Amino acid sequence: MKASNEKIVCPITAKHIKVALVGQPNVGKSMLINSVSNAHLHVGNFSGVTVDKTEVLFDYKDYKFTVVDLPGTYAFTDYTIEERVTHNYLCAEEYDIIINVMDSTNLEKNLQLTSELLTMSKKLVIALNMSDEADKEGIEVNAQYMSELLNIPCVKVSAAAKTGIEELIETVVKKFEGEKQEPKLIFSEAVEEEIENIVSYLQKHNFEAVNSYRNIAINLLKENKKTYEKLHEEPIWTELQPIVIEASKHIELHHNTDDIKEAFAEEYAAFNRGIVAEVVKQTTIKSEAKTLTEKIDALLIHPIFGIPIFLFFMWSLFQLTFTLGNIPMDWIDGFFTWLGTTIAPTISNDDVRSLVVDGIIGGVGAVVLFTPNIIILFIGIALLETTGYMSRVAFLLDGFFHKFGLHGQSFIPLVTGFGCSIPAYMSARILKNDRDRLLTLFIIGFMSCGARLPVYVLFTGAFFAQSMAGNVLFGIYISGAILGLIFAKILKITAFKGVDEPFVMEMPKYRLPTFKLIWHTVLTQTIMYLKKAGTFIAGAAMIIWFLSNYPHNTNLDKIYSAKIEKSVSVKQKALLENQLAEAQLGESYLGRLGKFTQPIVAPLGFDWKMNVALQAGLAAKEVVVSTLGVLYSIGGDVDESSKSLANNIRQNIPFASAVAFIIVIMIYLPCLAATTVFAKEAGSWKYAFYLFVFTSVVAYSLAFIGYRVTLMLM
């Protein structure tokens, strides 16, 4: 019975394989997972794309794989927050195998991490990724020999070209089913002797351990904190400690240093050089890919032309957002108009009809209308991220950023902020220094996120000719960024005082992104935008509709119906009906709330509708547009088409008020979801409160100035 039980239980439990994917930044870990499964993890050509762990599940033959994508980490010494995620995972979580992903074109640097992984107790497989690039650059890696030298299976793969993937998975399965073999990590004779001393002591005392004696000895000598803590509690420690101290002294003496970490760094570097010398052969003297990167860089990171070129790219992007984005906008607008007019006659109940047509279709339609603009912006950001240009711009702007007290590396979270503030807040983890990180977190909101784009497009489209609108849009984004820099400086000399740290940022090779990669990146973000429009925004639009339709004042109905009956022309009748709708709106809950709080925003030239739209925008910025959509489709110049929202805005909102409104949108608190992430990343809700006060004061003051100045100029 027992045997048959075992037969049933074992294969099922044995078939789950949990793999931790570890490697230096930008070596293609996330892309490798996308290649082996159907996942669409975020891939970008710069260091620090993945900042949190993500699990991906897939089946292979009889095995169920769980692969954990971890943030890239250079070595296990100096941690940023995201590197800590990786280290903590490797030390504390349950998993079966580590796949160490390496960049075949940069083995020596990648080995810094690999050689540290060799002393861990887990089974290890090495994926020599980017083999396609290595081939192009004439770099030959002898994977077979490397496997023998390290006693770890090494498999050549290319996540981009999808080669070697099956072999890699087969190797993982084989390793999983087999015994753990001791990796070969060889040090100089002086160190080997000391390791041997400690090993024989452990052997003599038959010390029980998960890791091998050799690895324990190495970790003790390296002053690995975890190993120390564990051994410290053992009875043998009193005898072992002097042996370790003595051994460390010998090693330090051998390396002519008083720092054991430095001694080991030299040992590792020598080992890594040795491995590379054995397994890597450069077949061509200077590769074409390198000269290409150099040629492009000569222009793109040119000290004088670099920044103007970048600004030109950004300007073109916003021009495209407007000109190209406006074409499908007409179709979408037409579709929602058609939908509204088709559905309206089928609903007999006045309230339900208004809820569906004005509330849901009006609100959601107003947001969906801007999908083409959002897509163009997302494509721009995806290109910046995947080509390798992002790190160059970070480098270009570093000196400039330092003048404002920001770190060059802050550029990455800041640019991410143009898409959405949530990943931007998270990517601020790449900043090592807590003060720099907090400062960056406070500034990210100045980079207008994609959700604010619809508001800008709506207002610029309403007040400017098509030929100018793109420029104005570019101006809004640039002014937001410049304001961000100015306030970074102010915060730096007041709240976040401290010395600047030098900036080291890896400059990846230029990579032509595949159409598929851009497609998936943009598609995922667009689907998220549409999903939000269909769920959250639809819900918010319904609430806004309800609050703006109730309570219904029957007295007003009576007064107006008498007038309407007496009206002489169709035009007059329509006018009176509109006045009635406006009056009812003013009496609604939303109208009362808007009017009650309106005195606060009156100095900025806002009417109560703008006031409630801004308040609703605290939930999500798209809600500003959907709220305006609902409010203006009830009152004002009634026409269901969303394009008329722009007309309504032009007719009902004075230009100076519109300027002040845009300034508030640019600066005030990010959406609820982003603010929650902000609080989490900053470490406390206290900071979210500071952010609220900071952004509100700045938004209000600047909007006031903007309003007054525009009034004066007009």
Ligand SMILES: Nc1nc2c(ncn2[C@@H]2O[C@H](COP(=O)(O)OP(=O)(O)OP(=O)(O)O)[C@@H](O)[C@H]2O)c(=O)[nH]1
């Ligand atoms: N040519 C080539 N490019 C690759 C390959 N694998 C990944 N890339 C590119 O390398 C860059 C980095 O890929 P990611 O998957 O984001 O790297 P990562 O290791 O997850 O990076 P972090 O999350 O920052 O640690 C992207 O531009 C990919 O398109 C490959 O096998 N060949």
Ligand SMILES: [Mg+2]
């Ligand atoms: Mg990644």
